[in-house]
Amino acid sequence: MSRYSHLGQLFVAGEWRDGSDGQTAPTANPYTDETLLDVAQATESDVDDAYTAAAAAQEEWAGWLPTERQAVLAKAVEVMGDRHDEIIEWLVTESGSTHVKASAELGNAVGITTEAATFPLRMEGSLFPGTVAGKENRVYRVPVGVVGVISPWNFPFHLSMRSVAPALGAGNAVVLKPASNTPVTGGTLLGAIFEEAGVPPGLVGVVPGKGSEIGDAFVAHPAPRVISFTGSTPVGRGIAELAGKHLKRVELELGGNNLFVVLDDADLDQAARAAAFGKFLHQGQICIAINRIAVAASVHDAFVERFLDVVRQLQAGDPRDEATFVGPIIDDDQLESVLDVLQRTVDAGATVALGGEPEGRVVPPTVLTGVAQDMPAAEEEIFGPVAPVLSFETDDEALAIANATDYGLSGAVFTADIERGVAFARRVRTGMIHVNDMSVNDEPHVAFGGRGASGLGRFGGQWALDAFSTVQWVSVQHTPRDYPLPGVE
Structure with missing residues (x-):
């Protein structure tokens, strides 16, 4: 042919x-x-x-x-x-x-x-x-x-x-x-x-x-x-x-500003793998990609450790190599936008727990800790391989973080208690949300779309x-x- x-x-x-x-x-x-x-x-x-x-x-x-x-x-x-x-x-x-x-x-x-x-x-x-x-x-x-x-x-x-x-x-x-x-x-x-x-x-x-x-x-x-x-x-x-x-x-x-929530009873190993996939697939250039990760304070450090272990193993570089998971940003304008959000968030007090300098348009998978909801990487759609991690004390505080945006496209929540997860999901103002999965889901027979902006x-x-x-x-x-x-x- x-x-x-x-x-x-x-x-x-x-x-x-x-x-x-x-x-x-x-x-x-x-x-x-x-x-x-x-x-x-x-x-x-x-x-x-x-x-x-x-x-x-x-x-x-x-x-x-x-x-x-x-x-x-x-x-x-x-x-x-x-x-x-x-x-x-x-x-x-x-x-x-x-x-x-x-x-x-x-x-x-x-x-x-x-x-x-x-x-x-x-x-x-x-x-x-x-x-x-x-x-x-x-x-x-x-x-x-x-x-x-x-x-x-x-x-x-x-x-x-x-x-x-x-x-x-x-x-x-x-x-x-x-x-x-x-x-x-x-x-x-x-x-x-x-x-x-x-x-x-x-x-x-x-x-x-x-x-x-x-x-x-x-x-x-x-x-x-x-x-x-x-x-x-x-x-x-x-x-x-x-x-x-x-x-x-x-x-x-x-657009979307999708939240990935890790409740205090979640399977942290599974949550870390899901977060890595949903954040870094296609360099984060997906409308339904994870934009923010919010973790219960009692398991925050343990989750971050597991998350970093997974992210460190992701290969970044030439997309023609089948082992590559993180490829290039689409163009220079988008690259500049991603790096700008990253720098402004660091200037606001966040810590770069994992990252590095771009090689061409390839931005290495980057993890930010100590992020607050009023920082740029949490307020704005990043559309790049930058993962801001926030912390919360209660489910209601996590819900407030989830709804602290005009966007309402996708989201996810991890918990050992399915009905707790569903109850949380039902209160999030979003068109789609997934319990014990990441935010990047699209099935041809199910309603796909958002609310608000x-x-x-x-x-x-x-x-x-x-x-x-x-x-x-x-x-x-x-x-x-x-x-x-x-x-x-």
């Missing part, structure tokens, strides 16, 4: 083509700085072409039998299996993923596409009795039409597929704008997969480009009725505001089907209705 070509071009109306103004931008390996491809940049005209083609293709797609649409999504799963090594290589080289992270990401994408393949036969309706004699009420579930998807750079393949596959499964067309750091793994790679799977020309469009240049046109275009965005909270607020002006629905998964809506399973469909009420008057028209015989 030959490797995909054309991944540096736009995918519009079923064709691979250059941008209308001929502009390109490089996509590079964040570890080596090697340019991988020069990628065509879409203009507003290209965005219009993609949406116009998508709207036309959606009418054809909606006319296919549900089993025919199912077969295309099942074929996409097969294609991902056949091209496993090719996809992994792209994730490692373009997004700086380690092999552990890339394998998990591809597995998640396969899972959500498999789930989405059930959607064509889950577009269920309902019948309701009427309050008028002879009236029958039918409520049909129907596609929204066209969905615009804006995906991030951190889990580009999965977080694009998380919206694209369910939207297609619900009968929609999709236009995808990937992040500028990952235009292939978050964009054109998906276009190639669905082309190979057999979608109608134009049903899936991919338009790489800077958000500052095409972002507003992408959101405001009249074709998409739902905009799905995963990314930062400030950008998400702007998208929600613009979409609201045009009466579009939004599905937003935004972490977003709106839910992905996964029935919630994704709801996100990318709507309902239509059709009433049927089976017998003549008597209308009260005074003076009319």
